[in-house]
Amino acid sequence: MYSEKVLDHFSNPRNVGEIVDADGVGQVGNPKCGDIMKMYLKIEDNIIVDAKFKTFGCGAAVATSSMATELVKGKTVQEALEITNQAVAEALDGLPPVKMHCSNLAEEAIKSAIEDYRMKNGLIDEDSSCNVCCKRCEDVHHAIDVEE
Amino acid sequence: MSDRNIYLDHSATTPVRPEVIEAMMPYFNQRYGNPSSIYSIGRDSKKAIEEARQTVAGAIGAQPREIFFTGSGTEADNWALKGAALANQQKGKHIITTSIEHHAVLHTCQYLERNGFEVTYLPVDIDGLITPEQVKAAIRPDTILISIMFANNEIGTIQPIAEIGKIAKEKGIIFHTDAVQAMGNVSIDVEGMNIDMLSMSAHKFYGPKGIGVLYVKKGVKQSYFIHGGAQERGRRAGTENVPAIVGMAKALEIAIANMDNYNQKLTALRDRTIREIEEKIPFVKLNGHRKDRLPGNVNFSFDFIEGESLLLLLDMKGIAASSGSACTSGSLDPSHVLLAIGLPHETAHGSLRISFGEENTDADVDYLMEVLPGIVQRLREMSPLYEAHCKQQETQVTV
Numbered sequence: 311m312y313s314e315k316v317l318d319h320f321s322n323p324r325n326v327g328e329i330v331d332a333d334g335v336g337q338v339g340n341p342k343c344g345d346i347m348k349m350y351l352k353i354e355d356n357i358i359v360d361a362k363f364k365t366f367g368c369g370a371a372v373a374t375s376s377m378a379t380e381l382v383k384g385k386t387v388q389e390a391l392e393i394t395n396q397a398v399a400e401a402l403d404g405l406p407p408v409k410m411h412c413s414n415l416a417e418e419a420i421k422s423a424i425e426d427y428r429m430k431n432g433l434i435d436e437d438s439s440c441n442v443c444c445k446r447c448e449d450v451h452h453a454i455d456v457e458e
Numbered sequence: 459m460s461d462r463n464i465y466l467d468h469s470a471t472t473p474v475r476p477e478v479i480e481a482m483m484p485y486f487n488q489r490y491g492n493p494s495s496i497y498s499i500g501r502d503s504k505k506a507i508e509e510a511r512q513t514v515a516g517a518i519g520a521q522p523r524e525i526f527f528t529g530s531g532t533e534a535d536n537w538a539l540k541g542a543a544l545a546n547q548q549k550g551k552h553i554i555t556t557s558i559e560h561h562a563v564l565h566t567c568q569y570l571e572r573n574g575f576e577v578t579y580l581p582v583d584i585d586g587l588i589t590p591e592q593v594k595a596a597i598r599p600d601t602i603l604i605s606i607m608f609a610n611n612e613i614g615t616i617q618p619i620a621e622i623g624k625i626a627k628e629k630g631i632i633f634h635t636d637a638v639q640a641m642g643n644v645s646i647d648v649e650g651m652n653i654d655m656l657s658m659s660a661h662k663f664y665g666p667k668g669i670g671v672l673y674v675k676k677g678v679k680q681s682y683f684i685h686g687g688a689q690e691r692g693r694r695a696g697t698e699n700v701p702a703i704v705g706m707a708k709a710l711e712i713a714i715a716n717m718d719n720y721n722q723k724l725t726a727l728r729d730r731t732i733r734e735i736e737e738k739i740p741f742v743k744l745n746g747h748r749k750d751r752l753p754g755n756v757n758f759s760f761d762f763i764e765g766e767s768l769l770l771l772l773d774m775k776g777i778a779a780s781s782g783s784a785c786t787s788g789s790l791d792p793s794h795v796l797l798a799i800g801l802p803h804e805t806a807h808g809s810l811r812i813s814f815g816e817e818n819t820d821a822d823v824d825y826l827m828e829v830l831p832g833i834v835q836r837l838r839e840m841s842p843l844y845e846a847h848c849k850q851q852e853t854q855v856t857v
């Protein structure tokens with residue numbers, strides 16, 4: 311059910327680990343739902359020079375984390391914010407429909423880590439921050455119809 | 459990928475025995491007659507079905523006329539519940555079951571609830587057991603049916619079926635048990651255990667898929683399930699799957715004859731695996747009852763990791779197993795069974811079920827134990843939950 315690319319990023323995940331002196335750290339997801347993604351970013355002159363992650367989750371969650379860290383590296387903060395869950399999924403040659411929510415997690419982890427960076431650097435204030443975890447748990451694609 | 463190929467998922471399904479295939483073969487293109495036809499090859503098929511019915515009846519201490527072939531274990535469960543509910547609704551509309559039934563029972567109960575029946579789902583203890591006292595306390599004047607699984611498909615816990623049967627009999631309530639996982643692993647005597655209806659499925663005991671049986675004790679009020687011709691005495695119409703029926707009987711005959719050896723062998727593999735996982739891997743929890751469990755069932759939760767990832771890495775090493783994580787169920791909720799025994803969601807997501815069978819050997823356990831600890835460690839090192847746990851430990855030590 312997974313593409314070769316998903317399996318590759320799952321079995322050889324890129325950029326696993328922590329950045330001890332990270333400029334931005336974001337954690338999204340919920341252990342109740344079965345996945346948590348934590349992303350660490352190193353940002354110099356508005357450019358993401360390094361990214362690492364730790365993930366608790368299924369094969370798709372690990373693969374999208376890995377791909378998301380690959381996609382953000384070398385990008386400006388603005389460019390990274392424009393990365394959508396679709397883009398992450400496409401870069402992995404697609405995800406099964408029931409796993410699309412895992413790609414949301416990747417998009418949100420990037421946004422959350424950047425938000426942390428901006429907050430620490432006084433680039434935004436707390437009031438303007440949104441709760442990036444908001445849409446997660448409801449966004450499930452059930453594989454069976456619901457009988458009335 | 460791996461050149462090893464180790465199947466440790468016999469609770470999902472089993473390979474068909476060569477003897478079973480051999481018994482089935484003639485019924486595809488030599489003795490292919492319709493059992494309802496009066497000419498010779500039709501009569502041959504009819505005879506084969508009746509012999510199979512006798513074998514199945516003998517395996518559980520029933521009469522042949524109490525055995526009805528169905529298209530699956532799921533169908534047998536559906537018929538047992540819907541049929542008894544419909545036929546007895548004048549008497550009452552209350553049904554008792556457990557919170558850890560297979561979806562074939564659980565979703566049928568939910569369907570009955572949407573259609574005016576009331577269902578009590580008995581909670582289980584941390585080992586997945588219910589007590590006969592619980593059943594007794596749940597009985598009401600309008601209770602018409604008690605349905606309690608013999609052995610659980612995920613955690614392997616075996617219920618005190620004979621004691622529950624006794625209570626049901628005393629109260630005059632129909633007692634059904636889903637014995638799909640128990641068949642071939644536990645000796646079952648429907649008379650002695652006071653079982654009124656029992657479901658089984660051939661593919662769990664080295665028979666073919668898509669064939670099951672519902673035992674209905676003589677005199678139990680049950681409605682007809684599939685309307686049509688006169689097959690299965692009109693109660694479950696449709697031209698019989700003769701090769702599958704023959705195969706099911708053959709598989710059951712062998713399973714019953716070999717049960718003691720089979721149990722001994724599987725119990726040894728099971729207990730060794732449980733012991734070694736507990737010795738070699740930290741932060742694990744055995745799910746299900748330590749003793750009252752299916753001989754081949756091992757079910758563990760591994761803290762800080764998620765089950766699907768574990769299955770994928772095991773698959774890459776050539777090991778087939780299963781998990782109760784959400785990601786393997788097509789929804790966001792982990793297994794209802796693991797939640798029912800009180801596991802928190804995150805622990806339920808990190809479960810692994812290993813179910814041993816006929817072909818497994820100690821060498822398979824050697825190999826499993828060679829790869830499993832490393833896989834668990836690798837996933838933990840990738841997990842933010844493990845990281846948080848380790849940091850917490852550090853601060854506790856320094857404080």
Ligand SMILES: Cc1ncc(COP(=O)(O)O)c(C=O)c1O
Nearest residue numbers: 530531532560562611638639659
């Ligand atoms: C306890 C239990 N009941 C029912 C079933 C359904 O049987 P079948 O696969 O024949 O429909 C299964 C099989 O997964 C089972 O384990």
